[in-house]
Amino acid sequence: MRRSGAPSQLSGNTAKKPRFMPPGPAKNNGPPLSHPQPEPSAPPPPTPALGNVLLNKSKSTLCHGRLTNFLFCFAIAVLYITADPFFVYFKARYYSVMWCKASSRKHKRWEGDAVLVARGRTVVLKDMEGRDIGRGAGYKASELESLCEGQTLMVGGKQIEVMGVISDEDYAKGRCFQNAAVETPAETVLKAPVYRPVFKSFTKPALKGGALTDSEPEKPICKPKHDPNAPGALVMPRPTTDHQWLYNKSGSPLVDVVIDPHLTNHLRPHQREGVVFLYECLMGMRLPGRCGAILADEMGLGKTLQCVCVLWTLLRQGPYGGRPVLKRALVVCPGSLVKNWAAEFNKWLGRERISVYTVDQDHRVEDFVSSPLCSVMVISYEMLLRSVDQLKELDFGVLICDEGHRLKNSNIKTSGALTALSCERRLILTGTPVQNDLQEFYSIIEFVNPGILGTSAAYRKIYEEPILRSRQPTCTEEERCIGEERASELFRLTGVFTLRRTQEIINQYLSERIEWTVFCKPTELQLRLYGVLLATRPIRACLSGASTHTYTHSPHLACINALKKLCNHPGLLYNTLQEKSDEMYEDGMMELFPEGYSTGAFSTADSGKLLVLTDLLSAIQVVLVSNYTQTLDILQDVCDHIGYKWCRLDGQTPVAQRQRIVDSFNSPHSSSFLMLLSSKAGGVGLNLIGASHLVLYDVDWNPANDIQAMARVWRDGQKKTVHIYRFLTTGSIEEKIYQRQVSKQGLSGTVVDLSKKAEHSSFSAEELRDLFSFDPNTTCLTHDLLDCQCTGDGNTPGFGKEIKEDIGRTCQLGRHSDSTVSFPQRVSMSELMHWRHFSGGVQSYDDIYLNHAHKHITYAFQSTTSKSQTTV
Ligand SMILES: [Zn+2]
Numbered sequence: 001m002r003r004s005g006a007p008s009q010l011s012g013n014t015a016k017k018p019r020f021m022p023p024g025p026a027k028n029n030g031p032p033l034s035h036p037q038p039e040p041s042a043p044p045p046p047t048p049a050l051g052n053v054l055l056n057k058s059k060s061t062l063c064h065g066r067l068t069n070f071l072f073c074f075a076i077a078v079l080y081i082t083a084d085p086f087f088v089y090f091k092a093r094y095y096s097v098m099w100c101k102a103s104s105r106k107h108k109r110w111e112g113d114a115v116l117v118a119r120g121r122t123v124v125l126k127d128m129e130g131r132d133i134g135r136g137a138g139y140k141a142s143e144l145e146s147l148c149e150g151q152t153l154m155v156g157g158k159q160i161e162v163m164g165v166i167s168d169e170d171y172a173k174g175r176c177f178q179n180a181a182v183e184t185p186a187e188t189v190l191k192a193p194v195y196r197p198v199f200k201s202f203t204k205p206a207l208k209g210g211a212l213t214d215s216e217p218e219k220p221i222c223k224p225k226h227d228p229n230a231p232g233a234l235v236m237p238r239p240t241t242d243h244q245w246l247y248n249k250s251g252s253p254l255v256d257v258v259i260d261p262h263l264t265n266h267l268r269p270h271q272r273e274g275v276v277f278l279y280e281c282l283m284g285m286r287l288p289g290r291c292g293a294i295l296a297d298e299m300g301l302g303k304t305l306q307c308v309c310v311l312w313t314l315l316r317q318g319p320y321g322g323r324p325v326l327k328r329a330l331v332v333c334p335g336s337l338v339k340n341w342a343a344e345f346n347k348w349l350g351r352e353r354i355s356v357y358t359v360d361q362d363h364r365v366e367d368f369v370s371s372p373l374c375s376v377m378v379i380s381y382e383m384l385l386r387s388v389d390q391l392k393e394l395d396f397g398v399l400i401c402d403e404g405h406r407l408k409n410s411n412i413k414t415s416g417a418l419t420a421l422s423c424e425r426r427l428i429l430t431g432t433p434v435q436n437d438l439q440e441f442y443s444i445i446e447f448v449n450p451g452i453l454g455t456s457a458a459y460r461k462i463y464e465e466p467i468l469r470s471r472q473p474t475c476t477e478e479e480r481c482i483g484e485e486r487a488s489e490l491f492r493l494t495g496v497f498t499l500r501r502t503q504e505i506i507n508q509y510l511s512e513r514i515e516w517t518v519f520c521k522p523t524e525l526q527l528r529l530y531g532v533l534l535a536t537r538p539i540r541a542c543l544s545g546a547s548t549h550t551y552t553h554s555p556h557l558a559c560i561n562a563l564k565k566l567c568n569h570p571g572l573l574y575n576t577l578q579e580k581s582d583e584m585y586e587d588g589m590m591e592l593f594p595e596g597y598s599t600g601a602f603s604t605a606d607s608g609k610l611l612v613l614t615d616l617l618s619a620i621q622v623v624l625v626s627n628y629t630q631t632l633d634i635l636q637d638v639c640d641h642i643g644y645k646w647c648r649l650d651g652q653t654p655v656a657q658r659q660r661i662v663d664s665f666n667s668p669h670s671s672s673f674l675m676l677l678s679s680k681a682g683g684v685g686l687n688l689i690g691a692s693h694l695v696l697y698d699v700d701w702n703p704a705n706d707i708q709a710m711a712r713v714w715r716d717g718q719k720k721t722v723h724i725y726r727f728l729t730t731g732s733i734e735e736k737i738y739q740r741q742v743s744k745q746g747l748s749g750t751v752v753d754l755s756k757k758a759e760h761s762s763f764s765a766e767e768l769r770d771l772f773s774f775d776p777n778t779t780c781l782t783h784d785l786l787d788c789q790c791t792g793d794g795n796t797p798g799f800g801k802e803i804k805e806d807i808g809r810t811c812q813l814g815r816h817s818d819s820t821v822s823f824p825q826r827v828s829m830s831e832l833m834h835w836r837h838f839s840g841g842v843q844s845y846d847d848i849y850l851n852h853a854h855k856h857i858t859y860a861f862q863s864t865t866s867k868s869q870t871t872v
Pocket of ligand 1: 788
């Protein structure tokens with residue numbers, strides 16, 4: 001046995017302090033230096049080797065001339081002094097090894113595979129899940145550098161034998177772990193949809209010598225269900241020979257799978273691609289032996305239609321002898337969407353083609369079997385939990401989880417119940433990007449394609465920890481490289497069965513959208529009360545806090561809510577104050593309200609925004625959105641008072657009634673002039689294209705809520721120009737929340753993350769000072785902040801100055817989210833410089849409805865979105 005006499009742990013500490021060596025030529029495309037070669041036994045030159053190898057960052061520019069050489073050496077010297085642990089700065093080498101407990105027996109009993117990381121004079125032994133299982137030090141660096149197959153080494157109490165060298169790339173990407181990890185097909189990019197021009201209709205396979213070849217069509221055995229040669233036909237890709245070996249053991253003839261032309265006619269190009277993608281995933285054609293998929297298209301791109309297409313196809317057709325791939329399909333979705341799913345099936349396919357079974361009080365799971373005409377069951381997550389035992393009896397060929405980001409916490413009961421259904425084809429639908437949190441990401445991936453990322457422990461060691469470490473500001477160059485490589489490897493592995501497109505791709509099909517931000521003049525009463533509120537004890541207490549303190553609990557939330565209520569209508573504040581238990585209540589406050597002020601008799605004239613609203617509402621059908629039920633109550637009273645017919649959808653609306661309300665509102669004969677909508681009600685699928693005007697009466701911390709509300713009206717199928725009006729009380733907390741929104745993401749932004757809690761709960765003292773200040777004299781605080789030099793005549797101001805963008809979104813993969821979250825003051829609102837600015841003194845707003853409300857508006861911004869671009 002050669003070289004088995006590696007130093008023991010006891011004598012192995014001689015190399016703890018590395019000698020300072022001038023940098024020599026690096027092993028890999030390092031800088032050419034004129035220094036003498038280091039002694040063979042010296043530690044290798046400390047270069048951030050991975051950075052060199054992986055990023056091809058040439059360091060040669062650093063090393064021209066003596067001065068730079070000196071600086072380079074100096075920098076390395078500094079690294080030596082400050083580094084901890086020191087070995088990080090040596091070039092690491094990686095070996096695949098076998099290990100066993102040290103023994104003198106001749107025949108070793110190998111315990112398992114492992115990865116040996118050798119660096120300088122030290123080694124770390126990692127098991128195949130990335131865990132450290134041994135360390136050693138004091139070896140000869142030159143020896144460690146050139147280990148080759150068959151050599152042995154003692155590491156801790158373990159003996160290892162080298163099996164081979166692992167490349168830097170394989171280590172960085174983490175591929176050396178989990179040997180069994182999936183081989184992904186070479187072609188991982190989404191294939192373009194297949195439009196097969198001419199193809200033989202009839203095929204007969206001949207299973208010879210492992211290859212399945214098409215023979216001449218002597219006898220028609222199977223015909224495609226639809227004509228693959230028809231213009232615009234969408235033909236699914238044919239399975240590979242490997243796939244045929246796996247799934248066509250009986251050698252049935254190959255038949256083209258063609259999407260029902262009835263459906264194809266409705267598909268946008270991105271939906272055709274999506275259908276092919278889903279088909280390939282569910283058929284196990286993208287990843288051998290795996291049939292899971294994630295469709296994470298943004299809201300409004302037609303995820304449901306794509307699913308309907310692929311389900312209908314698989315229920316009726318199949319590539320092998322034309323046999324349908326599925327008998328039954330199960331769709332699980334939030335309760336509010338159950339009826340919606342059934343309606344979508346009926347809309348695209350018609351009741352005569354498919355009958356969808358929706359589980360509710362009257363339709364139990366057990367009765368599904370006795371409804372032989374039904375092949376699709378739709379059930380809510382809540383019902384699923386209650387009837388999981390009955391569901392297990394049924395054999396579903398595919399499981400679709402709508403709003404599937406609910407499964408992100410793998411511990412919750414729902415995931416358990418779904419996993420118990422033992423259905424291999426699993427499809428998650430979500431409008432939320434799934435990679436925001438690496439643990440949630442794992443849960444979702446694990447659900448659709450179990451085991452693909454290894455065990456939870458291995459995933460943490462191999463992906464999560466290195467990626468998170470690489471995002472720490474204190475990480476080393478090597479850690480950063482490895483983290484980035486692991487992240488991109490993770491994306492590569494999961495990208496094969498994940499598809500996400502953003503709304504931009506359909507903007508070209510959408511009607512024009514004209515968006516207004518309307519700054520509404522606060523009334524005298526609002527101004528007075530605002531001043532009093534800012535001087536109350538709770539707000540003063542918030543402001544007097546130490547500047548480093550971060551508030552996570554009330555009273556600041558109570559203060560913010562009081563101010564927001566006041567902005568919506570003083571009456572809302574009156575109601576809370578009347579109870580006197582409210583934290584904001586102080587003696588003398590009630591006297592500010594006019595004499596005889598009472599619940600139920602609120603005047604329109606008390607709220608600036610309400611004044612604008614009542615003027616704005618003329619003969620148009622409007623959706624009116626608020627975050628507050630109480631505000632909706634007031635708006636409802638106002639409508640009654642004026643005599644407008646309204647309908648209403650909020651959290652209290654029974655699920656069973658929603659679809660009826662929506663249908664009657666969208667009907668061209670609708671008598672409802674106005675839809676009162678709670679921003680949190682209704683789920684994603686709510687479609688209100690009957691209206692083309694939408695008013696956002698108040699502003700939410702989370703821009704996703706506003707975007708979701710807009711998407712109810714501005715969506716595929718809307719033919720009219722859409723007008724959005726966002727109301728803000730001038731100078732108030734609402735403007736500040738709006739600014740924060742704009743900074744967080746562009747207003748036309750595409751990242752919708754509804755999973756994040758809307759209510760922001762943590763603020764720095766500086767943020768609170770800004771929130772709790774008020775300028776009664778400004779006509780538009782936001783315009784003041786923009787530093788815009790325009791005259792407010794509605795002409796495009798253009799770029800006054802380029803302002804640095806601040807990305808506040810947190811995404812754990814990728815480097816762009818490192819920015820510390822600070823309250824944006826003058827930054828990141830550059831997008832608003834593309835909008836038209838109208839001061840209150842302008843003659844006309846180019847909007848007949850706004851012109852009505854002219855005298856209550858202090859300022860307005862406007863932008864137009866049309867045909868996939870923002871113009872002004
Ligand atoms: Zn301006």
